[in-house]
Amino acid sequence: MEVNRKDNSFLITGGGGYFGFRLACALLKTSSKVVLFDVSPPIQDLPEGLIFMRADIRDYAQVEKAVRGSHCVFHIASYGMSGREQLNRKLIEEVNVKGTENILRACVAHSVPRLIYTSTFNVVFGGQEIKNGDESLPYLPLHLHPDHYSRTKSIAEMQVLKANNLALSNSTGVLRTCALRPAGIYGPGEQRHLPRIVSYIENGIFRFVYGDPDSLVEFVHVDNLVSAHLLAADALTEKQQCRAAGQAYFISDGRPVNNFEFFRPLVEGLGYSFPTLRLPISMIYFFAFLTEMVHFVVGRIYNFQPLLTRTEVYKTGVTHYFSMRKAREELGYEPKLYDLEDVVQWFQARGHGKKRSRSSIRKLILDVFVVVAFVAVLLSCLPVVGQ
């Protein structure tokens, strides 16, 4: 890919996170300045040349300070994607919606000509089957999102695309914006989904799969997503006729796969056996619903990590995959072929992997716990006699 990013200064909101940091490292090779804007620093050491700014996108003064002097903003910061975070509605709204408003306002005020927003598949997907969908699909109506993260990402994406062509201050031109909608991100060092999955595998909780074995979902390797973002930034320039301006693009590896089969190499690579028990998705969805209810009641006192949320159940068990055609044709996006080998190695290098069999007493307690949990869910599904 021949792209000239010399003499360009980039700001990456959420640059301390998994994807933002990886993008920053790629940009560093050819940019004059790369600033990571985040409430938390990256867990990796900061390579020379990267600037980390601890700041909050909810605070306009901090956003303004960071945006000043940038040529391009990658707006990646978000909150509430998975686990218990998904249940904190107030913070989700403040970060995803108010934060995005602040970024757009600051870009206009400080004449930043390009903004790329990292969105999500969820802006169109709410649990309904989608096969080879494309960007002509309408947004899922906001009230149909079962989780606030997806709803607010959708609102933020609409704000970003609406801001395309806004006049910049001091008559310096117009703002060009676009949105990339990634599938589930994976790669070595990913912190959001993979450690949780590995902990379920290691703690013996990953005993079953669910849903139709033919259901298909998608993933995107972090480096494919990096390449899509670099291409999108370029496609917002005059040199590339601003052809991505005002556009949204689905981004994945372009290889639909059953969610559980995708993780088989990780399970087996770490020395565990892949579960043979398959449960109906409706039962797991109901279990997730009950867990969310319990979290709603006790979450303020004990903010436990739910095993699964409803959104996570349909994201993993209901078919939804998209065509890469628009991204290929307009951005020149060509996903490379990756597998989970480097992920397995990453975990092994940190001491993960089956070493010896668990003590039989612990195993027995876990088995009893799993059986009791299912019986409880089954019983609660039955109609109450006499009503």
Ligand SMILES: NC(=O)c1ccc[n+]([C@@H]2O[C@H](COP(=O)([O-])OP(=O)(O)OC[C@H]3O[C@@H](n4cnc5c(N)ncnc54)[C@H](O)[C@@H]3O)[C@@H](O)[C@H]2O)c1
């Ligand atoms: N991880 C996935 O599977 C996935 C799938 C689809 C879309 N996305 C989107 O991709 C982007 C990156 O995902 P990721 O997995 O790298 O997430 P991540 O959680 O690693 O990164 C998000 C970053 O945003 C930062 N952040 C949160 N609130 C902030 C605030 N108020 N001010 C400044 N920074 C703040 C966090 O500290 C974090 O470092 C997100 O926008 C996410 O919505 C992720």
